Amino acid sequence: MNIRLQLFELEDQRWFPHVIRQGMLDFLRFMITRLNAYEAALPLLQELLERSGQRHITDLCSGAGGGIAAIQQQLGQRLHRPVTVTLSDLYPNLGAYKYLQESSGGAINFIPEPVNATAVPASIKGVRTIFSSFHHFPPHLAKAILQDAASKQAAIGIFEGARKSWLELLLLWLLFPLVILLVTPFIRPFRLSRLFFTYLLPLIPLGILWDGTVSLLRIYTPAQLQRMASEAQAPNYTWRSGRAGTGPGKNVIYLIGYPEEVKR
Known part of the structure; x- marks a missing residue:
C-alpha cells in the first residue's frame, strides 16, 4: 500500500468528546502493550541512546502511553542500566x-502541560520518540517536527506499528470488533465510562474502527519519510528509514535521526 490519503481522524478533532478519545487511546495502549508491538524498535532506540550518550527518552504525542512501559523496561535490560x-x-x-x-x-x-511536537521547548531534554502518532500530521507539520529535532540537535525516533498493507486493513474490520468487546473489561485503569461507550452506546468501537482505517491510509512509507527528512536543514545530522519486525502485530515502519556529534 504505497498510497497516502490525508483523511481526518476523530481523535484529532477539538470537538471530539474527551471521554471517547480517552477510551480509544486506552484500547490502543492495551493492545500495543499486550502484543509488545514495538519490540522490533528496541535495537533502533538503543542505538539512539548510545549515540547520544543519554538514558532518558522524551516521548512526544504520547496519547495514552501505549507500550512505553515495556519499552522502558526492555531498554534498561539491553543497556544494563535504568532508562527513564x-x-x-x-x-x-x-x-x-x-x-x-x-x-x-x-x-x-510526564509533563502535565500541552507540548507541541513542532516546537519542543529547549528545556525538554532526552532522545525524542513518537509512537503511532506521526501519521496524524500533514506533510508541512511532519517536516516541522523533523526540522525542530534537527535544529536543536536532538536525536529522534519515529515508529509506526504497522506494515501498511491491505491485509492489515482487512483484519482491522474483521477481527477488531470482536477483540474490542473481549478485552475492554481488562483495560486499566478501570472506567465505567469505557464500558458504557463500548457496550451500551458503542462510540468507542466505532471510533477505533474509523481512526484505525484512516491511520493505515495516512501512515508515511519509509521512502516518504526519507524524502521529508532530507529536506530538514541541519549540518552533521543523519537520517535513516525502513521497516523492521516480522509477524502479526510486530511490523514497524521507522525513521531515526541523530546528530553525528552531540554536545554533552
Missing part, C-alpha cells in the same frame, strides 16, 4: 500518565 521516560502530548491523558507513573515506580513521568 517522560510522556507528553498536546492533549495530555493525565489519567493514563499517572497510572503509568505509579506502576513504573516513577521511572515513567
Whole structure:
C-alpha cells in the first residue's frame, strides 16, 4: 500500500468528546502493550541512546502511553542500566500518565502541560520518540517536527506499528470488533465510562474502527519519510528509514535521526 490519503481522524478533532478519545487511546495502549508491538524498535532506540550518550527518552504525542512501559523496561535490560521516560502530548491523558507513573515506580513521568511536537521547548531534554502518532500530521507539520529535532540537535525516533498493507486493513474490520468487546473489561485503569461507550452506546468501537482505517491510509512509507527528512536543514545530522519486525502485530515502519556529534 504505497498510497497516502490525508483523511481526518476523530481523535484529532477539538470537538471530539474527551471521554471517547480517552477510551480509544486506552484500547490502543492495551493492545500495543499486550502484543509488545514495538519490540522490533528496541535495537533502533538503543542505538539512539548510545549515540547520544543519554538514558532518558522524551516521548512526544504520547496519547495514552501505549507500550512505553515495556519499552522502558526492555531498554534498561539491553543497556544494563535504568532508562527513564517522560510522556507528553498536546492533549495530555493525565489519567493514563499517572497510572503509568505509579506502576513504573516513577521511572515513567510526564509533563502535565500541552507540548507541541513542532516546537519542543529547549528545556525538554532526552532522545525524542513518537509512537503511532506521526501519521496524524500533514506533510508541512511532519517536516516541522523533523526540522525542530534537527535544529536543536536532538536525536529522534519515529515508529509506526504497522506494515501498511491491505491485509492489515482487512483484519482491522474483521477481527477488531470482536477483540474490542473481549478485552475492554481488562483495560486499566478501570472506567465505567469505557464500558458504557463500548457496550451500551458503542462510540468507542466505532471510533477505533474509523481512526484505525484512516491511520493505515495516512501512515508515511519509509521512502516518504526519507524524502521529508532530507529536506530538514541541519549540518552533521543523519537520517535513516525502513521497516523492521516480522509477524502479526510486530511490523514497524521507522525513521531515526541523530546528530553525528552531540554536545554533552
